[in-house]
Amino acid sequence: MTITITAFERSPDGGKGLARDTRVRWALEEVGQPYEVRLVSFPAMKQPAHLALHPFGQIPTYEDGEFALFETGAIVLHLAERHTGLLPDEAKARARAITWIFAALNTVEPPILELVTVRIFEGDKPWSKERLPLVQDRVRDRLVQLSARLGNAADWLDGAFSAGDLMMVSVLLRLRPSGILDEFPTVAAYVARGEARPAYKRAFAAQLAVFNGKPPTG
Amino acid sequence: MTITITAFERSPDGGKGLARDTRVRWALEEVGQPYEVRLVSFPAMKQPAHLALHPFGQIPTYEDGEFALFETGAIVLHLAERHTGLLPDEAKARARAITWIFAALNTVEPPILELVTVRIFEGDKPWSKERLPLVQDRVRDRLVQLSARLGNAADWLDGAFSAGDLMMVSVLLRLRPSGILDEFPTVAAYVARGEARPAYKRAFAAQLAVFNGKPPTG
Numbered sequence: 001m002t003i004t005i006t007a008f009e010r011s012p013d014g015g016k017g018l019a020r021d022t023r024v025r026w027a028l029e030e031v032g033q034p035y036e037v038r039l040v041s042f043p044a045m046k047q048p049a050h051l052a053l054h055p056f057g058q059i060p061t062y063e064d065g066e067f068a069l070f071e072t073g074a075i076v077l078h079l080a081e082r083h084t085g086l087l088p089d090e091a092k093a094r095a096r097a098i099t100w101i102f103a104a105l106n107t108v109e110p111p112i113l114e115l116v117t118v119r120i121f122e123g124d125k126p127w128s129k130e131r132l133p134l135v136q137d138r139v140r141d142r143l144v145q146l147s148a149r150l151g152n153a154a155d156w157l158d159g160a161f162s163a164g165d166l167m168m169v170s171v172l173l174r175l176r177p178s179g180i181l182d183e184f185p186t187v188a189a190y191v192a193r194g195e196a197r198p199a200y201k202r203a204f205a206a207q208l209a210v211f212n213g214k215p216p217t218g
Numbered sequence: 219m220t221i222t223i224t225a226f227e228r229s230p231d232g233g234k235g236l237a238r239d240t241r242v243r244w245a246l247e248e249v250g251q252p253y254e255v256r257l258v259s260f261p262a263m264k265q266p267a268h269l270a271l272h273p274f275g276q277i278p279t280y281e282d283g284e285f286a287l288f289e290t291g292a293i294v295l296h297l298a299e300r301h302t303g304l305l306p307d308e309a310k311a312r313a314r315a316i317t318w319i320f321a322a323l324n325t326v327e328p329p330i331l332e333l334v335t336v337r338i339f340e341g342d343k344p345w346s347k348e349r350l351p352l353v354q355d356r357v358r359d360r361l362v363q364l365s366a367r368l369g370n371a372a373d374w375l376d377g378a379f380s381a382g383d384l385m386m387v388s389v390l391l392r393l394r395p396s397g398i399l400d401e402f403p404t405v406a407a408y409v410a411r412g413e414a415r416p417a418y419k420r421a422f423a424a425q426l427a428v429f430n431g432k433p434p435t436g
Contacts, residue, residue, distance in 0.1 A: 055367040074317035099292035106323050127345030149273040
């Protein structure tokens with residue numbers, strides 16, 4: 001059965017790879033699964049056909065025949081559990097790698113998304129400029145802790161590269177436009193290691209090809 | 219081996235059960251696993267001993283002998299995968315239930331936590347009052363979608379009660395002080411069904427006992 005994911009018909013970030021379909025593409029590339037992409041417009045995301053796949057009207061979704069999932073974290077975990085390459089075999093190491101998926105999405109990403117809120121969605125509000133440093137400091141608090149965890153020696157968060165690293169690097173990439181990543185060389189080097197992976201490069205190129213109007217199938 | 223979790227020495231919500239240890243307690247009660255609780259003060263949460271367990275200096279953590287986890291989502295998933303009662307047996311239904319754990323934590327909870335930011339952490343800021351309705355409307359958008367998903371007939375999000383419902387109800391309980399939950403009777407009834415579960419009641423009573431200065435072990 002062919003795997004089909006959804007992605008923005010026109011990525012709001014101009015092909016920078018920050019939309020969440022890139023995370024799923026990356027996971028599919030790491031585990032060597034071919035996939036097709038169905039592009040969805042913003043109006044179509046709120047229509048019944050898409051809402052039946054994704055109750056919150058977002059992308060990406062994942063379909064494998066009649067089986068469908070939404071939520072990037074759930075899709076990446078599903079792929080990681082069923083294929084080799086994104087989770088260790090040993091049960092305890094596996095649970096720790098899964099912990100980093102949740103840490104990326106629930107502890108590190110929320111303040112990073114708040115940066116987007118303050119700069120973009122509330123960029124025209126009178127409080128935007130004064131509020132920005134507060135939000136930036138919440139991001140920095142997390143990066144100080146993440147730096148300490150990574151230390152100077154570890155390439156990845158817990159042993160070999162895992163779905164936890166895939167998610168953490170993906171979340172941190174959203175910080176690049178802010179310049180904050182460069183304040184934390186340990187974290188910046190970690191993100192660069194993620195970007196250097198061939199699977200990431202293929203995923204990035206595939207989403208960029210969509211933005212540039214080339215055939216979307218990766 | 220005895221399971222040990224951590225919880226706030228003094229819960230900031232005054233025993234309302236909104237701290238994340240309640241979610242883990244609830245999962246432990248649903249699967250019938252006894253546990254002990256180690257209380258941690260706010261200063262101790264930022265000390266090396268606790269940071270070795272939780273790199274971001276939060277609660278809860280989970281220890282089973284030498285094996286340790288952090289992140290509520292990861293702990294609940296770990297328990298749900300290893301015991302009966304929180305995930306369906308069939309693989310696809312299981313993946314869908316896990317999807318709702320991620321949806322609760324990553325799609326529904328972030329705007330709800332923003333309500334806390336605007337009311338509490340930024341409650342003294344000049345923009346707080348004007349910003350509140352924006353954040354409230356982001357929460358309402360999610361509840362409209364969740365209401366549509368629940369419809370009028372379904373007791374739970376996807377078949378039988380699962381770890382996905384446990385997490386969604388836990389996240390929605392944070393809304394109760396705002397009054398927004400009452401605007402969505404379908405969602406409010408769903409939350410009430412969660413609260414009515416004996417396992418939730420035991421978890422709630424156990425965390426309240428800590429706040430009231432009674433022995434913390436549940």
